[in-house]
Amino acid sequence: MAENKGVIVFGETAGGKLAAITTELLGCGSKLAKELGQELSAVLVGSGVSDLAKEAIAFGADKVYVVDDAQLKDYQTDAYTSVMEKVIKQAMPQILLLGQTSIGRDLAPRLAFRLKTAASLGCLELAIDPSSKLLLQTKPVYGGNAQAVFTCETFPQIATVRVKTMEPLERDQSRKGEIITVDAALEPSAIKTKVLEKVAEKVEGVRLEDAEVVVSGGRGIGSEEGFTQLEELARMLKGAVGATRPPCDNGWVPAGAQIGLTGKIIAPDLYIAIALSGSSQHMSGCSGSKTIVAINKDPEANIFREARFGVVGDWKKALPALTEKLKELLAG
Amino acid sequence: MNMIVCIKQVIDPEAPPASFKIDSASNKVVPPQGVSPVIDPYAEYGVEAALKIKDALGGKITAISLGSNQLRDIVKKPLAMGADELVLLEDEAFDGGDSWSTAYALAMAIKKLGEYDIVFCGREASDWNAGQVGSGIAELLGLPSITLVKKIDVSDGKARVERVTDEGYEVIEVPLPVLITVSNEIGEPRYPTIKGIMAAKKKEPTIWKPADIGVEASQIGAAGSHTKLLKLFQPVREGKCEVIEGESPEEAAANLAQKLREAKIL
Ligand SMILES: Cc1cc2nc3c(=O)[nH]c(=O)nc-3n(C[C@H](O)[C@H](O)[C@H](O)COP(=O)(O)OP(=O)(O)OC[C@H]3O[C@@H](n4cnc5c(N)ncnc54)[C@H](O)[C@@H]3O)c2cc1C
Ligand SMILES: Nc1ncnc2c1ncn2[C@@H]1O[C@H](COP(=O)(O)O)[C@@H](O)[C@H]1O
Numbered sequence: 219m220a221e222n223k224g225v226i227v228f229g230e231t232a233g234g235k236l237a238a239i240t241t242e243l244l245g246c247g248s249k250l251a252k253e254l255g256q257e258l259s260a261v262l263v264g265s266g267v268s269d270l271a272k273e274a275i276a277f278g279a280d281k282v283y284v285v286d287d288a289q290l291k292d293y294q295t296d297a298y299t300s301v302m303e304k305v306i307k308q309a310m311p312q313i314l315l316l317g318q319t320s321i322g323r324d325l326a327p328r329l330a331f332r333l334k335t336a337a338s339l340g341c342l343e344l345a346i347d348p349s350s351k352l353l354l355q356t357k358p359v360y361g362g363n364a365q366a367v368f369t370c371e372t373f374p375q376i377a378t379v380r381v382k383t384m385e386p387l388e389r390d391q392s393r394k395g396e397i398i399t400v401d402a403a404l405e406p407s408a409i410k411t412k413v414l415e416k417v418a419e420k421v422e423g424v425r426l427e428d429a430e431v432v433v434s435g436g437r438g439i440g441s442e443e444g445f446t447q448l449e450e451l452a453r454m455l456k457g458a459v460g461a462t463r464p465p466c467d468n469g470w471v472p473a474g475a476q477i478g479l480t481g482k483i484i485a486p487d488l489y490i491a492i493a494l495s496g497s498s499q500h501m502s503g504c505s506g507s508k509t510i511v512a513i514n515k516d517p518e519a520n521i522f523r524e525a526r527f528g529v530v531g532d533w534k535k536a537l538p539a540l541t542e543k544l545k546e547l548l549a550g
Numbered sequence: 551m552n553m554i555v556c557i558k559q560v561i562d563p564e565a566p567p568a569s570f571k572i573d574s575a576s577n578k579v580v581p582p583q584g585v586s587p588v589i590d591p592y593a594e595y596g597v598e599a600a601l602k603i604k605d606a607l608g609g610k611i612t613a614i615s616l617g618s619n620q621l622r623d624i625v626k627k628p629l630a631m632g633a634d635e636l637v638l639l640e641d642e643a644f645d646g647g648d649s650w651s652t653a654y655a656l657a658m659a660i661k662k663l664g665e666y667d668i669v670f671c672g673r674e675a676s677d678w679n680a681g682q683v684g685s686g687i688a689e690l691l692g693l694p695s696i697t698l699v700k701k702i703d704v705s706d707g708k709a710r711v712e713r714v715t716d717e718g719y720e721v722i723e724v725p726l727p728v729l730i731t732v733s734n735e736i737g738e739p740r741y742p743t744i745k746g747i748m749a750a751k752k753k754e755p756t757i758w759k760p761a762d763i764g765v766e767a768s769q770i771g772a773a774g775s776h777t778k779l780l781k782l783f784q785p786v787r788e789g790k791c792e793v794i795e796g797e798s799p800e801e802a803a804a805n806l807a808q809k810l811r812e813a814k815i816l
Contacts, residue, residue, distance in 0.1 A: 292720075295685075295695055320715040324697045327649070327682035331689035336650055336776035339674075339681045354780070359678050360579065361563050363570040366678075367781040410694040412723045414710070419718035431816075455816065463734060473700075473735055474718065479679065480733070482716075488815055498567045499676075509815050511806065512791070520567050523789045529806050531799025539800035543807035544816065 222373040225251040226259040226283075226311040228302065229274055230321060236270055239317035241277045241386035243379060246344060247315050248278040248387060250353070253346045254312065257281060261305050263298060265291035268399070275395035278387045282395060283309060287402035292413045293321045299328045301402050306333060308400065311374050313353050315344075318378040318483075326378045337376035338368050340479075342383050353377065361479055362502035381427075382485050382506060419474040424458045426475065431457030432486045434477060434504070436494025437464040438514070438533065445470050448492065451541045454548070460484065460504075462494045478503035493533045496521030513537065551609030551704065553600040554663060555670040556656055556683065557593040557628055559620050562586065563676035570784070577782040579677075589627050592672025596732045597628045598739040600670050603704055609667075610634045614659055616652060618645050622755070629750035630742030636755040637663070643760050646772030653686030655770045658763040660691060667726040668709065673698055673733050688729035696722055700735030 225247045230237040244260060251258040260279040262270055264286065271282040283305050290297060302325065306314065314329075316322035318340045330337035342365070343356035353375040355368045370376075426432065433452040435445055445459065452459045460482070461475040477484060478500040485506035492513045494500060501524055504510070512525035513536045522528050529536050562585050569582040581587070589597075600611045613628035616639035629636055639655055647655070660669060669691075671684030688695030700719060701712035707726050712719050714733050742750070760770060767773060794809060796802030810816045 295697075320698060320713075323681055324685065324695075327685035328689055328695060330682070331650070331653070331686045336648065337682060338777070340679065357679070359782070360561070360570065361676055361679065363567055364572055364579070364782055364784050366779055368777045368779055370777045372776050410724060411696065413720055414723055415721040416715070417718045417720065467734060467738065473714070480673065488810075496567075497564070498570075499563065511810070513803070517793075522791045522793070523567075523787050525791045527806060527809060528791045528793050529796075529799060529802045530793060531802060535799040536803035536806075539803035540807050543804040544810070547807055547811045548816065 222312045224257040224311045225313040228316040229260045229262045242384040243315045244278040245386040246384035271397045285400045296409045314374045314376045316378045318380045322378040335372040336370045339378045341377045362498035426458045429458035431455040431488045432460045433490045434460035436462040438493025442470040462500045552666045553611045555596045557615045558590040560590045560677045562588045590675045594739045596670035599732045626750040630746040638755045641759045643767045648775040648777045649680045649682035650776045651774030653683045657687045657690035669729045671731045673731045684731035693729045695729040697731040698733045
């Protein structure tokens with residue numbers, strides 16, 4: 219175990235750039251590496267990703283491992299696990315960080331079991347224990363009702379980090395680093411799965427993750443038509459519409475609108491929560507919002523423990539009045 | 551089709567957040583008074599996924615659950631929904647495990663069951679939100695795994711599976727046997743029928759001890775864990791909500807608009 223050294227970040231790319239989560243992980247990783255007095259590396263796996271190695275250096279990596287192979291164009295569990303196993307055995311890091319994304323959630327546990335170590339998924343905070351030098355992994359448990367701090371005594375210590383919880387470093391193009399190419403050496407026969415199709419959900423207007431204002435509805439909205447009223451307010455505020463799980467399960471809104479532990483994580487300036495109870499699993503996805511406003515007919519609803527401002531009453535009466543008054547105020 | 555579903559008994563995650571308590575001395579959750587435990591919701595979606603395939607193609611579903619103090623009425627729910635067999639890994643030695651030791655024991659039990667085409671798990675259990683046991687079982691058994699699944703079609707020894715991604719979803723083809731972790735988009739679990747409940751009452755679960763699945767006490771439960779829980783705590787909530795008054799909800803809402811403007815939030 220003594221030979222394991224350094225922090226390594228699994229980088230994801232999006233639209234030919236480093237994904238935001240990758241720069242966040244590099245920011246967090248560089249702090250941990252500094253504390254340990256060790257190096258920060260990044261791994262880029264994919265097809266046509268070599269050009270981004272310099273970007274990873276600009277965002278803080280000392281070393282970048284690049285595995286560029288046409289067979290790695292799409293994320294596939296088998297292929298990526300095998301490639302990452304190879305990189306980790308070469309780099310021998312103490313700590314491996316991934317994003318809590320649809321890729322990280324899949325890759326981290328499979329890789330952890332392959333490497334006979336353990337992972338913590340969805341961490342909010344990472345720190346180095348001053349005495350043991352182990353990674354302190356803080357993550358929500360019981361749907362966010364509690365948080366737990368875990369350590370792992372086998373290397374590498376693996377953690378996935380929730381999006382938007384870590385600060386990236388300032389991009390610095392003068393930063394120097396080493397780029398190491400690794401041959402994927404994939405056996406096509408070892409890849410049992412085949413990606414037939416990738417379907418991206420169409421988004422009209424602002425993406426939920428980018429919106430400064432989110433108008434969100436819960437089970438109490440009651441119907442697809444109900445949500446058109448939320449859309450009206452969202453449109454006026456140049457924001458996006460979100461939801462708890464029941465409206466998604468009922469098909470009132472697309473599945474991609476779900477916010478929470480198993481949905482999207484957002485941190486808008488303003489979160490308007492309408493007819494939703496404020497379950498811990500839902501709040502896990504939006505508790506980083508600057509201001510939360512609630513409309514709920516139940517004064518005892520948990521959302522009033524989370525909100526800054528609240529209106530107690532039927533949303534069917536309150537929402538049109540809120541929209542009307544805001545229209546008037548924002549025009550004036 | 552032979553299918554296995556891993557299920558788990560948990561504290562009801564839908565209990566009001568205000569009723570949630572932990573005992574910080576022992577780092578344990580205090581089960582809320584008067585709220586009965588449930589099957590982990592995502593595992594229940596897993597049961598539903600298996601039942602959908604059984605409806606279409608026929609076959610046998612075996613549920614496996616690892617834990618102690620498993621209430622028979624609770625863990626028999628998959629049987630009441632339409633599963634055929636229930637295996638309980640029940641022994642103190644299984645207690646206090648992490649994802650590693652739990653996946654290991656479940657993998658060994660699945661190996662003992664022998665024949666299977668699909669193993670189902672939930673995407674993450676509602677207690678520790680670990681999200682690892684499914685992938686772990688797959689790795690230990692050398693199976694392909696597809697996580698966060700919302701739709702499954704089986705034909706000709708292959709499954710065509712839709713997997714939820716951050717952007718939408720992807721369609722993946724995989725040969726059987728495979729391990730699948732299920733997401734809520736698969737569709738609400740069905741209610742047990744009266745007939746199902748009666749059948750479940752009569753059915754006795756199979757109980758396996760560590761020796762029955764060929765594992766040592768050192769490989770399972772707390773002893774077989776890789777992770778250590780240092781601390782469990784409840785985040786502090788500020789809870790300073792200003793309730794906006796008004797003669798009617800309409801008036802309160804208009805006052806709220808005014809307030810948001812004054813506070814320069816909008
Ligand atoms: C492991 C796990 C993960 C989960 N992940 C997520 C997740 O990512 N996101 C998520 O949202 N959920 C998630 N859930 C589900 C979560 O536990 C709750 O079931 C869900 O968030 C409840 O949604 P809700 O608040 O809309 O519904 P409810 O809890 O039913 O609340 C409805 C609210 O509407 C109010 N209301 C009703 N009618 C009106 C009216 N006319 N006017 C005003 N108010 C009204 C009621 O007072 C009530 O407070 C998860 C659960 C588990 C177990
Ligand atoms: N003790 C257990 N017994 C049976 N199945 C389990 C157990 N723990 C986890 N699982 C399965 O693994 C899924 C994910 O759990 P976890 O990785 O603990 O979040 C659950 O939804 C179950 O399907």
